[in-house]
Amino acid sequence: MTIVVGYLPTPEGLAALDAAIAEATSRGRKLVVVNTGESGDYSTSHFASAQEIDTLDTQLEELGLAHEVRQPTSGRSVADELLSVAEELDAELVVIGVRRRSPLGKLILGSTAQEVLLSAACPVLAVKPPRRDP
Secondary structure (H helix, E strand, C coil), X not given: CEEEXXXXXXXXXXXXXXXXXXXXXXXXXXXXEECCCECCECCCCCCCCHHHHHHHHHHHHHCCCCEEEECCCCXXXXXXXXXXXXXXXXXXXXXXXXXXXXXXXXXXXXXXXXXXXXXXXXXXXXXXXXXXXX
């Protein structure tokens, strides 16, 4: 079985990655990290650089975690990519990061998170980054 994590080089993405590493380690599962451009735009900061991917790969190797890092470039939405990989691998769990929201913003979940939560065939763990004190 496999755990799939949506990774962006953001505080939310790092929180998701940390949670996914913990889950994969405790369950003895392979971790598949998926990093893709937002709606097919691979020039944004959401698409991790080669150096960031190499650092991530090294970190996971040092932890002794069976893993794979994917950077699909199909042009599909982030949610579609995550759901596709999860389905392809018959994932046991999908981990995503979510942003903190204002009270009004809590009425509407981000579209990517909402689509993954509602459409995944397996459980989804949604995590927030730790709160920073001012």
